[in-house]
Amino acid sequence: xxxxxxxxxxxxxxxxxxxxxxxxxxxxxxxxxxxxxxxxxxxxxxxxxxxxxxxxxxxxxxxxxxxxxxxxxxxxxxxxxxxxxxxxxxxxxxxxxxxxxxxxxxxxxxxxxxxxxxxxxxxxxxxxxxxxxxxxxxxxxxxxxxxxxxxxxxxxxxxxxxxxxxxxxxxxxxxxxxxxxxxxxxxxxxxxxxxxxxxxxxxxxxxxxxxxxxxxxxxxxxxxxxxxxxxxxxxxxxxxxxxxxxxxxxxxxxxxxxxxxxxxxxxxxxxxxxx
Amino acid sequence: xxxxxxxxxxxxxxxxxxxxxxxxxxxxxxxxxxxxxxxxxxxxxxxxxxxxxxxxxxxxxxxxxxxxxxxxxxxxxxxxxxxxxxxxxxxxxxxxxxxxxxxxxxxxxxxxxxxxxxxxxxxxxxxxxxxxxxxxxxxxxxxxxxxxxxxxxxxxxxxxxxxxxxxxxxxxxxxxxxxxxxxxxxxxxxxxxxxxxxxxxxxxxxxxxxxxxxxxxxxxxxxxxxxxxxxxxxxxxxxxxxxxxxxxxxxxxxxxxxxxxxxxxxxxxxxxxxxxxxxxxxxx
Numbered sequence: 416x417x418x419x420x421x422x423x424x425x426x427x428x429x430x431x432x433x434x435x436x437x438x439x440x441x442x443x444x445x446x447x448x449x450x451x452x453x454x455x456x457x458x459x460x461x462x463x464x465x466x467x468x469x470x471x472x473x474x475x476x477x478x479x480x481x482x483x484x485x486x487x488x489x490x491x492x493x494x495x496x497x498x499x500x501x502x503x504x505x506x507x508x509x510x511x512x513x514x515x516x517x518x519x520x521x522x523x524x525x526x527x528x529x530x531x532x533x534x535x536x537x538x539x540x541x542x543x544x545x546x547x548x549x550x551x552x553x554x555x556x557x558x559x560x561x562x563x564x565x566x567x568x569x570x571x572x573x574x575x576x577x578x579x580x581x582x583x584x585x586x587x588x589x590x591x592x593x594x595x596x597x598x599x600x601x602x603x604x605x606x607x608x609x610x611x612x613x614x615x616x617x618x619x620x621x622x623x624x625x626x627x628x629x630x631x632x633x634x635x636x637x638x639x640x641x642x643x644x645x646x647x648x649x650x651x652x653x654x655x656x657x658x659x660x661x662x663x664x665x666x667x668x669x670x671x672x673x674x675x676x677x678x679x680x681x682x683x684x685x686x687x688x689x690x
Numbered sequence: 691x692x693x694x695x696x697x698x699x700x701x702x703x704x705x706x707x708x709x710x711x712x713x714x715x716x717x718x719x720x721x722x723x724x725x726x727x728x729x730x731x732x733x734x735x736x737x738x739x740x741x742x743x744x745x746x747x748x749x750x751x752x753x754x755x756x757x758x759x760x761x762x763x764x765x766x767x768x769x770x771x772x773x774x775x776x777x778x779x780x781x782x783x784x785x786x787x788x789x790x791x792x793x794x795x796x797x798x799x800x801x802x803x804x805x806x807x808x809x810x811x812x813x814x815x816x817x818x819x820x821x822x823x824x825x826x827x828x829x830x831x832x833x834x835x836x837x838x839x840x841x842x843x844x845x846x847x848x849x850x851x852x853x854x855x856x857x858x859x860x861x862x863x864x865x866x867x868x869x870x871x872x873x874x875x876x877x878x879x880x881x882x883x884x885x886x887x888x889x890x891x892x893x894x895x896x897x898x899x900x901x902x903x904x905x906x907x908x909x910x911x912x913x914x915x916x917x918x919x920x921x922x923x924x925x926x927x928x929x930x931x932x933x934x935x936x937x938x939x940x941x942x943x944x945x946x947x948x949x950x951x952x953x954x955x956x957x958x959x960x961x962x963x964x965x966x967x968x969x970x971x972x973x974x
Contacts, residue, residue, distance in 0.1 A: 438809075441806070441809070442807070445803065445806040445807060448806070449792075449795065449799070449803055452795055452796075452799050453794045453795065456794055456795070456796075456835060457794065522788070523788055523789070523790055524786035524787065524788030524789065524790030525790050525792060527756055527784075527786050527790070528784060528785075528786055528790045528851075529807070530755075530756055531754045531755065531756065531779050531782060531784040532779060532804065532807040532808060532855075533776045533779045533780050533807070533808065533809070534807055535776075685756075685757075688756065689751065689756065689757055
């Protein structure tokens with residue numbers, strides 16, 4: 416071919432699986448880089464977002480540790496049991512409203528412009544999903560520090576801590592894709608706000624973030640079993656506190672749910688963009 | 691590099707920068723684009739004109755691969771937009787109607803983002819980013835957050851973003867909407883300079899007739915989804931008499947149907963108007 420030479424880059428990537436995965440990694444890296452730059456420019460959100468988990472640990476956690484109302488595995492202090500749950504919760508609260516940012520970007524024309532770059536929809540969504548994970552990670556570290564100051568002893572194994580942060584990022588990716596999928600369905604910001612409010616608390620209370628599933632009534636145990644947040648919390652707890660859990664199942668459910676939600680959000684993205 | 695024969699036009703014919711054949715797009719409530727045929731020559735500055743809801747933006751969306759063509763086909767430099775959207779996107783620099791620079795990033799970061807998304811190699815990235823910013827006269831403001839820029843500066847930043855991939859086709863959707871007259875003429879100055887410097891093809895939409903008259907080689911008047919007439923601004927004016935303006939041309943070809951059209955796509959009008967207002971608001 417003669418005429419299109421300048422258009423074609425060295426490789427047009429779409430067909431080659433190796434190049435496609437490299438591009439996917441590149442896009443994830445790029446969008447995470449953007450998120451980190453934004454955090455650097457404006458840190459207020461980091462501080463304000465740290466208040467709520469701090470209150471959960473300080474007030475709720477301290478009180479329930481004192482009353483010994485909740486049976487914990489191996490009799491570990493309730494605060495230690497709670498801390499991974501609050502990590503997951505604070506990440507959830509950030510991720511579940513990520514769709515609002517996508518709608519804002521649509522309104523501002525940022526989204527359409529991103530969609531006219533050589534980035535497949537799925538790579539764009541995956542990149543956005545992990546970019547939302549960047550904020551959650553910072554949040555997770557803040558919760559870790561607060562809990563440690565309150566006397567919770569976490570694992571000192573750096574590999575386990577890193578793995579726990581990866582789990583936290585994957586969990587955020589799942590919930591932010593859920594949010595972006597909802598954004599693609601409802602399209603309007605205020606409606607998404609309402610839906611986000613409506614589902615965060617049920618997700619939180621029906622998970623094992625605050626109490627073990629075995630003290631829940633039967634019907635709630637069933638919901639807890641299908642709630643990805645439970646698997647995230649159990650994995651975090653197993654890694655950070657050393658409670659018993661089936662790690663492979665936790666990871667499998669989380670990764671599976673994340674892939675499904677990325678697919679869903681990517682399919683709904685054009686619907687959002689072309690409104 | 692392999693491109694299947696079906697998705698590329700025969701090489702011996704002169705390849706248009708943009709070639710739309712029988713292009714239509716049906717929204718649930720109305721036919722937004724109705725069998726549009728248009729052909730833009732390489733190097734041309736081409737304007738798509740029409741009132742709100744005429745189908746300009748939908749046409750642009752199909753050309754930029756944002757929307758799949760309802761029926762008909764789009765080729766950009768011979769590459770089929772449906773079959774090879776990634777290749778088409780590499781050829782295009784796109785500035786949407788809304789002010790789309792990210793207010794929470796600096797000028798440099800805004801441009802670097804697009805350098806990364808277009809796979810500009812790391813070792814030349816910084817240099818290319820600086821060049822693009824300096825070509826748009828933004829070197830001094832480069833380190834500031836885009837949120838502190840004026841409307842005209844944001845437009846120039848967006849042009850810098852779209853330049854980073856050295857596009858062969860620059861697509862501008864209402865590039866000067868909401869800008870004051872001085873900012874408008876500055877933006878046009880930069881667009882003209884770019885065009886002469888990089889021999890780019892430019893496709894733009896506008897509803898400012900004076901701008902189309904002054905800057906476009908050729909224009910098409912679009913109304914209710916169809917192209918009513920195409921030609922150079924001078925030829926179109928001459929066709930109506932000695933001292934006709936483009937406004938007269940526009941009125942002549944669209945008739946008095948602008949206001950009393952029962953079948954007019956109200957929804958499109960609303961949305962366009964809302965988008966323009968939103969842009970204007972961000973401009974302060």
